[in-house]
Amino acid sequence: MKYSLKDLKAHREFQKMQLQHEYDKLQGYDAKLTYIYNLLLKTQGKLEEEYGGDFFKKNSLSDLLKKLKDADIKDEVAFAMFINENVVKKTVSPHNRLKERQNEKQKGGLKKKQNEKPIKDEKTQNESKKDETAQKDDKNVTYDFDGKTLTVKICDFKSKHLEQGKEAFKEIEEQLKSHDCDSVIIDVRGNGGGTDEFYSLFSIFTPNDIADNVSYIDSLTGEEVETQGLAIVDDKNAKDYDRYLLVDGECFSATDALARICKKTGFATVVGEKTRGEGIGMTPFDLKIATLNEEQQKIYGATAVDMQFAPEIPAKNDSYMTTPDIVCAPSQAMETAKTLIESKRATLEPLTQEREM
Numbered sequence: 131m132k133y134s135l136k137d138l139k140a141h142r143e144f145q146k147m148q149l150q151h152e153y154d155k156l157q158g159y160d161a162k163l164t165y166i167y168n169l170l171l172k173t174q175g176k177l178e179e180e181y182g183g184d185f186f187k188k189n190s191l192s193d194l195l196k197k198l199k200d201a202d203i204k205d206e207v208a209f210a211m212f213i214n215e216n217v218v219k220k221t222v223s224p225h226n227r228l229k230e231r232q233n234e235k236q237k238g239g240l241k242k243k244q245n246e247k248p249i250k251d252e253k254t255q256n257e258s259k260k261d262e263t264a265q266k267d268d269k270n271v272t273y274d275f276d277g278k279t280l281t282v283k284i285c286d287f288k289s290k291h292l293e294q295g296k297e298a299f300k301e302i303e304e305q306l307k308s309h310d311c312d313s314v315i316i317d318v319r320g321n322g323g324g325t326d327e328f329y330s331l332f333s334i335f336t337p338n339d340i341a342d343n344v345s346y347i348d349s350l351t352g353e354e355v356e357t358q359g360l361a362i363v364d365d366k367n368a369k370d371y372d373r374y375l376l377v378d379g380e381c382f383s384a385t386d387a388l389a390r391i392c393k394k395t396g397f398a399t400v401v402g403e404k405t406r407g408e409g410i411g412m413t414p415f416d417l418k419i420a421t422l423n424e425e426q427q428k429i430y431g432a433t434a435v436d437m438q439f440a441p442e443i444p445a446k447n448d449s450y451m452t453t454p455d456i457v458c459a460p461s462q463a464m465e466t467a468k469t470l471i472e473s474k475r476a477t478l479e480p481l482t483q484e485r486e487m
Contacts, residue, residue: 183222230432271298274346287324323383371397378460382406407451411442
Protein backbone atom coordinates (compact mmCIF):
# COMPACT_ATOMS: atom_id res chain seq x y z
CA MET A 131 0.00 0.00 0.00
CA LYS A 132 1.21 3.52 -0.80
CA TYR A 133 1.24 6.08 2.01
CA SER A 134 2.18 9.72 2.22
CA LEU A 135 5.03 10.19 4.68
CA LYS A 136 2.66 11.92 7.11
CA ASP A 137 0.10 9.10 6.93
CA LEU A 138 2.78 6.42 7.29
CA LYS A 139 4.09 8.03 10.47
CA ALA A 140 0.56 8.19 11.87
CA HIS A 141 -0.07 4.55 10.89
CA ARG A 142 3.10 3.40 12.64
CA GLU A 143 2.29 5.43 15.75
CA PHE A 144 -1.10 3.69 15.91
CA GLN A 145 0.63 0.30 15.57
CA LYS A 146 2.96 1.13 18.47
CA MET A 147 -0.01 2.11 20.62
CA GLN A 148 -1.77 -1.15 19.75
CA LEU A 149 1.28 -3.24 20.69
CA GLN A 150 1.71 -1.39 23.98
CA HIS A 151 -1.99 -1.75 24.80
CA GLU A 152 -1.86 -5.50 24.13
CA TYR A 153 1.27 -5.88 26.25
CA ASP A 154 -0.07 -3.82 29.16
CA LYS A 155 -3.17 -6.03 29.42
CA LEU A 156 -1.06 -9.16 30.01
CA GLN A 157 -0.98 -10.68 33.48
CA GLY A 158 2.10 -12.58 34.64
CA TYR A 159 5.70 -12.59 33.41
CA ASP A 160 5.21 -15.84 31.52
CA ALA A 161 2.53 -14.18 29.37
CA LYS A 162 4.77 -11.15 28.81
CA LEU A 163 7.76 -13.30 27.84
CA THR A 164 5.54 -15.24 25.42
CA TYR A 165 4.37 -11.96 23.85
CA ILE A 166 7.92 -10.62 23.48
CA TYR A 167 9.23 -13.89 22.04
CA ASN A 168 6.46 -14.14 19.43
CA LEU A 169 6.79 -10.45 18.56
CA LEU A 170 10.52 -10.81 17.89
CA LEU A 171 10.01 -14.08 16.02
CA LYS A 172 7.62 -12.29 13.67
CA THR A 173 9.78 -9.18 13.19
CA GLN A 174 13.27 -10.70 13.36
CA GLY A 175 12.86 -14.19 11.88
CA LYS A 176 13.83 -13.22 8.33
CA LEU A 177 16.70 -11.09 9.60
CA GLU A 178 18.05 -14.06 11.59
CA GLU A 179 18.03 -16.11 8.38
CA GLU A 180 19.92 -13.52 6.32
CA TYR A 181 22.51 -12.78 9.01
CA GLY A 182 23.00 -16.39 9.98
CA GLY A 183 21.62 -15.87 13.48
CA ASP A 184 20.49 -18.86 15.53
CA PHE A 185 18.61 -17.40 18.51
CA PHE A 186 15.26 -18.93 17.57
CA LYS A 187 16.91 -22.25 16.70
CA LYS A 188 18.71 -22.49 20.03
CA ASN A 189 16.05 -20.93 22.25
CA SER A 190 12.55 -22.35 22.20
CA LEU A 191 9.76 -20.53 23.99
CA SER A 192 9.23 -23.51 26.31
CA ASP A 193 12.91 -23.47 27.35
CA LEU A 194 12.79 -19.73 28.05
CA LEU A 195 9.59 -20.12 30.07
CA LYS A 196 11.34 -22.76 32.17
CA LYS A 197 14.29 -20.42 32.74
CA LEU A 198 11.86 -17.69 33.74
CA LYS A 199 10.18 -19.97 36.28
CA ASP A 200 13.55 -21.01 37.74
CA ALA A 201 14.61 -17.33 37.96
CA ASP A 202 11.68 -16.60 40.28
CA ILE A 203 11.22 -13.03 39.02
CA LYS A 204 9.84 -10.66 41.70
CA ASP A 205 9.50 -7.31 39.90
CA GLU A 206 9.55 -5.64 36.48
CA VAL A 207 13.19 -4.55 36.74
CA ALA A 208 14.29 -8.14 37.32
CA PHE A 209 12.09 -9.17 34.38
CA ALA A 210 13.71 -6.54 32.14
CA MET A 211 17.14 -7.86 33.13
CA PHE A 212 15.98 -11.40 32.35
CA ILE A 213 14.79 -10.28 28.88
CA ASN A 214 18.11 -8.51 28.32
CA GLU A 215 20.26 -11.48 29.28
CA ASN A 216 18.19 -14.25 27.72
CA VAL A 217 16.65 -12.58 24.67
CA VAL A 218 17.93 -9.16 23.59
CA LYS A 219 21.67 -9.84 23.92
CA LYS A 220 21.35 -13.11 22.02
CA THR A 221 19.58 -11.75 18.94
CA VAL A 222 21.50 -10.60 15.86
CA SER A 223 20.31 -7.05 15.25
CA PRO A 224 21.93 -4.04 16.99
CA HIS A 225 18.46 -2.46 16.75
CA ASN A 226 17.33 -4.95 19.41
CA ARG A 227 18.30 -3.34 22.70
CA LEU A 228 16.98 -2.04 25.97
CA LYS A 229 16.60 1.71 26.45
CA GLU A 230 16.15 3.50 29.75
CA ARG A 231 13.80 6.44 30.07
CA GLN A 232 15.95 8.73 32.19
CA ASN A 233 14.75 10.25 35.43
CA GLU A 234 14.90 14.03 34.89
CA LYS A 235 15.98 14.53 38.50
CA GLN A 236 18.98 12.23 38.10
CA LYS A 237 20.33 12.98 34.62
CA GLY A 238 23.94 12.22 33.91
CA GLY A 239 23.99 8.46 33.49
CA LEU A 240 22.80 5.26 35.02
CA LYS A 241 22.64 5.26 38.82
CA LYS A 242 22.94 1.93 40.59
CA LYS A 243 23.85 0.56 43.96
CA GLN A 244 27.17 -1.17 44.47
CA ASN A 245 27.00 -4.74 43.11
CA GLU A 246 23.62 -3.94 41.51
CA LYS A 247 23.42 -5.07 37.88
CA PRO A 248 22.64 -2.33 35.34
CA ILE A 249 19.43 -2.59 33.35
CA LYS A 250 20.90 -1.20 30.16
CA ASP A 251 22.02 -3.59 27.44
CA GLU A 252 25.81 -4.00 27.19
CA LYS A 253 25.55 -3.24 23.46
CA THR A 254 24.40 0.28 24.29
CA GLN A 255 26.95 0.78 27.05
CA ASN A 256 29.83 -0.25 24.78
CA GLU A 257 28.58 2.06 22.02
CA SER A 258 28.50 4.97 24.49
CA LYS A 259 32.06 4.31 25.69
CA LYS A 260 33.32 4.06 22.11
CA ASP A 261 31.52 7.27 21.21
CA GLU A 262 32.95 9.17 24.21
CA THR A 263 36.48 8.09 23.33
CA ALA A 264 36.17 8.88 19.64
CA GLN A 265 34.40 12.22 20.03
CA LYS A 266 36.23 13.93 22.91
CA ASP A 267 37.06 16.90 20.70
CA ASP A 268 33.54 16.87 19.20
CA LYS A 269 35.00 16.77 15.68
CA ASN A 270 32.50 14.30 14.34
CA VAL A 271 32.68 15.95 10.90
CA THR A 272 36.09 16.80 9.43
CA TYR A 273 37.09 17.75 5.90
CA ASP A 274 40.09 18.32 3.67
CA PHE A 275 40.71 19.84 0.24
CA ASP A 276 43.26 18.03 -1.93
CA GLY A 277 43.52 19.83 -5.21
CA LYS A 278 40.13 19.59 -6.90
CA THR A 279 38.83 16.94 -4.50
CA LEU A 280 37.02 17.57 -1.23
CA THR A 281 37.00 14.73 1.31
CA VAL A 282 34.46 14.82 4.15
CA LYS A 283 34.67 12.34 7.02
CA ILE A 284 31.56 11.75 9.17
CA CYS A 285 32.16 9.45 12.14
CA ASP A 286 28.49 9.00 13.05
CA PHE A 287 25.01 10.43 12.48
CA LYS A 288 24.08 10.80 16.17
CA SER A 289 21.74 13.71 16.92
CA LYS A 290 24.13 15.17 19.49
CA HIS A 291 26.69 15.78 16.75
CA LEU A 292 24.28 17.42 14.30
CA GLU A 293 25.05 21.00 15.34
CA GLN A 294 28.79 20.49 14.92
CA GLY A 295 28.02 18.94 11.54
CA LYS A 296 26.01 21.98 10.48
CA GLU A 297 28.87 24.29 11.46
CA ALA A 298 31.40 22.18 9.56
CA PHE A 299 29.23 22.17 6.43
CA LYS A 300 28.81 25.95 6.64
CA GLU A 301 32.61 26.21 6.56
CA ILE A 302 32.77 23.76 3.65
CA GLU A 303 30.17 25.71 1.69
CA GLU A 304 32.10 28.94 2.19
CA GLN A 305 35.42 27.37 1.21
CA LEU A 306 33.96 25.78 -1.92
CA LYS A 307 33.55 29.31 -3.29
CA SER A 308 37.33 29.75 -3.43
CA HIS A 309 38.34 26.20 -4.42
CA ASP A 310 38.35 24.86 -7.97
CA CYS A 311 36.68 21.68 -6.74
CA ASP A 312 34.91 19.19 -9.01
CA SER A 313 34.70 16.04 -6.85
CA VAL A 314 33.47 15.14 -3.36
CA ILE A 315 34.26 12.00 -1.35
CA ILE A 316 31.96 11.41 1.64
CA ASP A 317 33.61 8.90 3.96
CA VAL A 318 31.17 7.16 6.32
CA ARG A 319 33.24 4.04 6.97
CA GLY A 320 32.72 2.98 10.58
CA ASN A 321 29.59 5.12 10.88
CA GLY A 322 27.01 3.14 12.87
CA GLY A 323 24.06 5.40 12.08
CA GLY A 324 21.86 7.82 13.98
CA THR A 325 19.51 10.39 12.46
CA ASP A 326 18.76 11.02 8.79
CA GLU A 327 18.76 14.76 9.54
CA PHE A 328 22.42 14.69 8.48
CA TYR A 329 21.36 14.01 4.87
CA SER A 330 20.13 17.59 4.45
CA LEU A 331 23.70 18.85 4.84
CA PHE A 332 24.61 17.30 1.49
CA SER A 333 22.42 19.79 -0.39
CA ILE A 334 25.51 21.97 -0.93
CA PHE A 335 26.79 19.28 -3.31
CA THR A 336 23.80 19.14 -5.68
CA PRO A 337 21.40 21.46 -7.56
CA ASN A 338 18.83 18.63 -7.68
CA ASP A 339 16.33 17.12 -5.25
CA ILE A 340 17.33 13.63 -4.13
CA ALA A 341 14.40 11.28 -3.53
CA ASP A 342 13.94 8.91 -0.62
CA ASN A 343 11.56 6.23 -1.87
CA VAL A 344 10.93 3.76 0.94
CA SER A 345 9.68 0.26 0.23
CA TYR A 346 9.45 -2.63 2.70
CA ILE A 347 7.16 -5.29 4.14
CA ASP A 348 5.51 -4.61 7.50
CA SER A 349 6.28 -7.83 9.37
CA LEU A 350 3.41 -7.21 11.80
CA THR A 351 0.74 -7.17 9.08
CA GLY A 352 2.46 -8.66 6.02
CA GLU A 353 1.55 -5.50 4.11
CA GLU A 354 3.94 -4.12 1.48
CA VAL A 355 4.50 -0.45 2.28
CA GLU A 356 5.63 2.30 -0.07
CA THR A 357 6.15 5.99 0.55
CA GLN A 358 7.98 8.82 -1.13
CA GLY A 359 9.86 11.76 0.30
CA LEU A 360 12.99 13.84 -0.13
CA ALA A 361 16.28 12.83 1.43
CA ILE A 362 18.11 15.93 0.19
CA VAL A 363 16.47 19.17 -0.91
CA ASP A 364 18.22 20.86 -3.82
CA ASP A 365 20.43 23.91 -3.53
CA LYS A 366 19.95 25.74 -6.84
CA ASN A 367 23.21 27.60 -6.26
CA ALA A 368 25.21 24.41 -5.78
CA LYS A 369 27.54 22.90 -8.33
CA ASP A 370 26.82 19.36 -9.52
CA TYR A 371 29.92 17.60 -8.19
CA ASP A 372 31.22 14.14 -8.99
CA ARG A 373 30.29 12.37 -5.72
CA TYR A 374 31.44 9.18 -3.96
CA LEU A 375 30.31 7.51 -0.73
CA LEU A 376 32.78 5.23 1.09
CA VAL A 377 31.19 2.45 3.17
CA ASP A 378 32.16 -0.66 5.11
CA GLY A 379 30.66 -3.47 7.17
CA GLU A 380 30.05 -1.19 10.16
CA CYS A 381 27.66 1.12 8.25
CA PHE A 382 24.31 0.50 9.92
CA SER A 383 20.76 1.87 10.08
CA ALA A 384 20.68 5.52 8.89
CA THR A 385 24.14 5.11 7.28
CA ASP A 386 22.99 2.05 5.37
CA ALA A 387 19.87 4.01 4.35
CA LEU A 388 22.12 6.73 2.90
CA ALA A 389 24.02 4.12 0.90
CA ARG A 390 20.70 2.79 -0.44
CA ILE A 391 19.58 6.28 -1.45
CA CYS A 392 22.90 6.99 -3.19
CA LYS A 393 22.74 3.72 -5.07
CA LYS A 394 19.10 4.12 -6.14
CA THR A 395 19.28 7.76 -7.18
CA GLY A 396 22.86 7.99 -8.38
CA PHE A 397 23.54 10.83 -5.94
CA ALA A 398 26.91 9.22 -5.24
CA THR A 399 28.86 6.19 -6.41
CA VAL A 400 29.02 3.82 -3.43
CA VAL A 401 32.48 2.29 -2.89
CA GLY A 402 33.66 -0.27 -0.33
CA GLU A 403 32.26 -3.44 1.20
CA LYS A 404 28.69 -4.56 1.89
CA THR A 405 27.13 -2.59 4.75
CA ARG A 406 25.96 -3.92 8.11
CA GLY A 407 22.51 -2.99 6.83
CA GLU A 408 19.07 -2.51 8.36
CA GLY A 409 18.50 0.90 6.81
CA ILE A 410 15.10 -0.03 5.41
CA GLY A 411 11.95 1.51 6.81
CA MET A 412 11.54 4.03 9.59
CA THR A 413 12.59 4.61 13.20
CA PRO A 414 12.45 1.36 15.25
CA PHE A 415 9.60 0.74 17.68
CA ASP A 416 9.87 0.98 21.48
CA LEU A 417 7.84 -1.30 23.74
CA LYS A 418 7.79 -0.35 27.43
CA ILE A 419 8.44 -3.56 29.38
CA ALA A 420 9.14 -2.15 32.86
CA THR A 421 7.97 0.78 34.96
CA LEU A 422 10.21 1.62 37.93
CA ASN A 423 8.84 2.51 41.34
CA GLU A 424 10.19 5.43 43.36
CA GLU A 425 12.87 3.39 45.12
CA GLN A 426 14.03 1.79 41.86
CA GLN A 427 14.20 5.22 40.23
CA LYS A 428 16.62 6.34 42.95
CA ILE A 429 18.77 3.27 42.31
CA TYR A 430 18.83 3.30 38.53
CA GLY A 431 18.11 6.92 37.60
CA ALA A 432 15.40 5.83 35.18
CA THR A 433 11.60 5.81 35.17
CA ALA A 434 11.01 2.96 32.71
CA VAL A 435 12.73 0.48 30.41
CA ASP A 436 11.84 0.07 26.73
CA MET A 437 12.69 -2.78 24.41
CA GLN A 438 13.59 -1.47 20.94
CA PHE A 439 13.11 -3.50 17.76
CA ALA A 440 12.59 -2.86 14.03
CA PRO A 441 9.37 -4.22 12.47
CA GLU A 442 10.34 -3.83 8.79
CA ILE A 443 11.65 -6.61 6.55
CA PRO A 444 12.97 -6.18 2.98
CA ALA A 445 10.58 -6.24 0.05
CA LYS A 446 10.83 -9.12 -2.44
CA ASN A 447 14.32 -9.57 -3.95
CA ASP A 448 15.74 -6.96 -1.58
CA SER A 449 18.20 -7.40 1.30
CA TYR A 450 18.80 -5.98 4.75
CA MET A 451 22.33 -5.04 3.61
CA THR A 452 23.50 -2.79 0.75
CA THR A 453 26.09 -3.93 -1.77
CA PRO A 454 28.17 -0.98 -3.09
CA ASP A 455 28.31 0.01 -6.76
CA ILE A 456 32.02 -0.79 -6.63
CA VAL A 457 33.02 -3.52 -4.18
CA CYS A 458 36.50 -3.43 -2.64
CA ALA A 459 38.20 -3.78 0.74
CA PRO A 460 37.36 -0.83 3.04
CA SER A 461 41.07 -0.01 3.30
CA GLN A 462 41.17 0.44 -0.49
CA ALA A 463 37.95 2.47 -0.82
CA MET A 464 39.58 5.91 -0.66
CA GLU A 465 42.27 5.01 -3.19
CA THR A 466 39.64 3.43 -5.46
CA ALA A 467 37.46 6.56 -5.37
CA LYS A 468 40.43 8.82 -6.13
CA THR A 469 41.47 6.59 -9.04
CA LEU A 470 37.94 6.81 -10.46
CA ILE A 471 38.00 10.59 -10.10
CA GLU A 472 41.32 10.90 -11.92
CA SER A 473 40.12 8.56 -14.67
CA LYS A 474 36.96 10.60 -15.17
CA ARG A 475 38.94 13.84 -15.25
CA ALA A 476 41.31 12.40 -17.87
CA THR A 477 38.29 11.48 -20.00
CA LEU A 478 36.59 14.86 -19.65
CA GLU A 479 39.67 17.05 -20.03
CA PRO A 480 39.99 16.74 -23.84
CA LEU A 481 36.28 17.55 -24.22
CA THR A 482 36.70 20.67 -22.08
CA GLN A 483 39.70 21.78 -24.14
CA GLU A 484 37.74 21.30 -27.37
CA ARG A 485 34.90 23.48 -26.11
CA GLU A 486 37.35 26.21 -25.09
CA MET A 487 38.89 26.21 -28.57
